[in-house]
Structures are given as structure tokens and as C-alpha cells.
Amino acid sequence: MLVAGRPLRALTMGEWWDAFRAAFHSATTAHVAGFTLLSLLVFAVDAWAIARAVSRGHGVQGTLAWLFAILALPIVGALAFFVLASPSVRRITLRRRRATAALRRALGEGGAHSTAAAHDGDSLLDLAASLTGLPPTAGNEVALLTDNESTFERIEAALRGARRSIWAEYYIIRNDETGRRFLDVLAERARDGVAVRLVYDALGSVAISSEKLRALAAAGAQVRAFQPMNPLRRRLAVHLRNHRKLIVVDDAIGFTGGMNVGDEYSGRRRREGLQSFRDSHLELRGPAVASLAEAFREDWAFSGGGALPRPEPCASVATPGSLVAIVPSGPDQEHNASAFVHFAAIASARKRVWLSTGYFIPDEPTVSALVSAALRRVDVRVLLPTLATSDVKLAAYAARWYYGKLLRGGVRIFEYEPSMLHGKTLVADGQVAVIGSANVDLRSYRLNFEVGALINDSLFAGALERRFVGDLTRATEVTLELLARQRWWRKLRGSIARLVSPML
DSSP states (O other): OEETTEEOOOOOHHHHHHHHHHHHHHHHHHHHHHHHHHHHHHHHHHHHHHHHHHHTOOOHHHHHHHHHHHHHSTTHHHHHHHHHSOTTHHHHHHHHHHHHHHHHHHTTOOSSOSOOOOOTTOHHHHHHHHHHSOOOEEEEEEEEEOOHHHHHHHHHHHHHTOSSEEEEEESOBOSSHHHHHHHHHHHHHHHTTOEEEEEEETTTTTTOOHHHHHHHHHTTOEEEEESOOBGGGTBOOTTOOBOOOEEEETTTEEEEESOOBSGGGOHHHHHTTOOOEEOOEEEEESTHHHHHHHHHHHHHHHTTOOOOOOOOOOOOOSSSOEEEEEEEEOTTSSSOHHHHHHHHHHHHOSSEEEEEOSOEEOOHHHHHHHHHHHHTTOEEEEEEEOTTTOSOHHHHHHHHHTHHHHHHTTOEEEEEOSSEEOOOEEEETTTEEEEESOOEEHHHHHTOBEEEEEEEOHHHHHHHHHHHHHHHTTEEEEOHHHHHTSOHHHHHHHHHHHHHGGGO
8 A cells, every 4th residue: 555655654663752752842832932922922911001000190009009910910910900990091181181171262261260259268168269270159059958859859840940951961870760751851851942961971871771862862952971981992991980960950050969860869769678879969059050060061072062152150149148169070180179178178177077978998198187187176977888788899898997097096987877878978167068979989089070069158067967967866886896896807808898999
């Protein structure tokens, strides 16, 4: 028998061994080459991630946490950094600043309104104005809204009463009964000829009803998604979110605070024993509404909606009324306005400072301000959700890591039990109040676009204090004795959560 013109014969043992060694050497060489290329690729990706983590300037804690993750988990840690840590912050914030500057140039505007109020040199109001370019205004009428259902009723009544324009902006609009009803009301007003504009966050409102959005657009409203995640346009900034909640009706009525649009605020969920939210919101009338509209105008332009005319501030509606400074904040600011206002309010308190927040992962300056105030014999109280009611367990675990240091410094901590405490408020010395969308956490201070109101008014501050005291009657105070009885694995869980939290 011939094979390729040669007789077929059996191979000797030596020939078999030589053939095996040659095949093994060839496979090994290819494997080593492939492994070397893979190692170089992993090294390059990890090195690039490390360089971006070091250069992005997000503080020592966050940087070290990401460096540890990248080195401990090659390629996995790097990919997590690029997806979660928004290394494109600088590019996006520059784009945001340019959009704001272009908006003002297009309309020939200066930076701030010319209706600044005399405020007797109040340092907090001066700070807010310096940080945002929006001066405080007097003669405002403010109403604290704490009942969920009546708050939505007041918002809907204002929307139905609109005659010229509705500007609305929300982090979350859910695809549920409440969210769909809200979009239906906007569509109805648009069909009636009201100029309706809506901005929603592309991630927070990822489940928003596309059917209702199409109906809203068909009715004549204009809709924009904030920061859609599009890898083809190098938009993968998952954590740079618009956390703001605001409505401006006819340039005269404004709403802002912590409430999103969803069934978690409905009494039905509470009655059925499902998770419900306890929140705080604000209704505003007067010249400060124009400053609230300013935050919307800049977000609208940044989202591709173009330049909107600046509303003329309306006349004072109350005498003497409330001094109000609107405080928008975001990663595009050199000094985050929410973080600085919170810090200054705590540091300047003389008698008491009480704050509530849904998510509590404070930076070191805030921890120092709280402890310093308590050591000065200021009555410092912090109201937070319980672990059982919190809707973000990682944040709740991380918050508990700070309890020991704060309690040992004299800060009193309470956990609200009936529902998820979502309100973001601060009240100091019965005179100054802050209410808005910003939590006392690293996300609000570094990554989110937020908005709130700084109010200098003893009547409003008194109402907020009474609400705080009422909530304390349904809360449990956390003590050092309770912490000492905590199981070791709970402490470990809090420590791990705290290490992870700066990575965001």
C-alpha cells in the first residue's frame, strides 16, 4: 500500500517520541505566546485604569479603594472602574460648563439675577450665592409639604392651573399608576396649548413608559433624557446622574425637594403593607422661582433642548416673606454647593442642628463638622432609615460604620421605623433650613446633579423642627450600648460596605 507515493510502515518508538515532543513544543510555544499577549493586554488595561483612577481627583479614600480593587482583581477591577467610576467626569463636566456659558452668551446674560435681597450679611446666604451665582431673594412664600398624597394633589392642581408653561425635571418617573398619571396630566396640558418641557434622568427613569412619552410628544410637549448612556458617543458615565426634582409653573410657582414620581408615595402601598416612603418637599412662590427655573434652563440646554429665555423674577408675594437661596449643585462645580452649604450650616450652628437623610455616607469634613458641633454643646441629631426599611442595603450598611465615631463625639442618631425615610432636610437654631434632593453622602457631594433651597425664616424652620420632633416619636435612638451588643459579622458587613462606598 502506498501513501503519497511511499510505502506505509509502522513508526518506531523513538519516532513516536520525537513526533510527540515536536507537537508538544509547538503547542506549548503557541500557549506561551497567547498567555504572554493576554498578560500584556491585562497589564495595559489595569495600568490605564490605575492612571485614570489616580488622575481623576476623587479623594484619597476613593482612589485607594479603586487601586486595591484593580490590583486585587486584574481586568475585572479595571472593567468595573470604567463602567462604574465614571472616569469621563472631567470631559462631561467641561461639556456642561460650556453648555451653560453658551446659554448665557446666546441671550446676552450676566451670571446672576439683579434682584438680590438685602439679608443683613447672613454668611450662609452669601456662601450659597458665591457658589451658585444665584443671589438670595426676599418676599417668598414657602410651604413645607410632608404628606405624600396631599403633595401630589397640590402639584397636580398647579399643573392643571398652568396657563403658559410647565417645566418639569425628575430623577425617577416610574412606569406605575402614579408615573403614568403624571405623564397623562402633562400631555393634557400640552394639548391645551401650554408649553410643556420635561427632563428625566435616563438611568433613574429607565423604566419610564415609552407609550406615555410618545403620547406626550404627540400632544406637543418637548421631552429630553438627561445623560443617556450611549457607548457610540462615548457616554458611559453611569454615575453622573441628574438627581434633581423640580417643577416650575408659569414662572410663578415652584416645587422641589426629595420626592420622585412613583407609587412608593401612595397611601395604597402603605395600607397594603408594601414599602412606602417618608419624604419632604417644598412649594415655593415668589422671586426665588426664577432661580429654580435657572437650574432647569441649564439642564435643558445641556440635554440638547437649546436656549430658553430667562424668566423675569415675579414680584414679592409675601411681607416680609422668606429669604430663599436656590442651591443647585453638581460635579461641574469647583466647590460642590450642597456639600459646602451643609458643612457651613452645621459648623455655624450655636444651639441645635438636626438633619435627616435617606442615605448617609458622609465625607470627612462633614463628620468633623458634626462631631465638632456636638463637642461645642450644640444639640446635634441625625435621623436615618432603619436597615429593614432602607431601599438600598449597601448604603444602609455603610452608614452604620460611622455610628461609633459620631456617638462617641456626642452626636445623637435615630432610626425612623414606619417606612423608608427619604427626606433630605437640615434645620439649624430654629432659623435656617435646607430642603432639597441632596443626601449627606458621597454621591450627592461628588457625582449627582442636585438642587435644594436654603431658607432663612424662623416660621418655616419652626415648622421643620416640629416635623422632625414628630418623626422622632416613631424612631429608635441608637446608643453605644446597642452598638456594643452588635454581632461581629454585622460590624464586618458595615466595614466592607464602607470600603466599597468611596469607589462610587
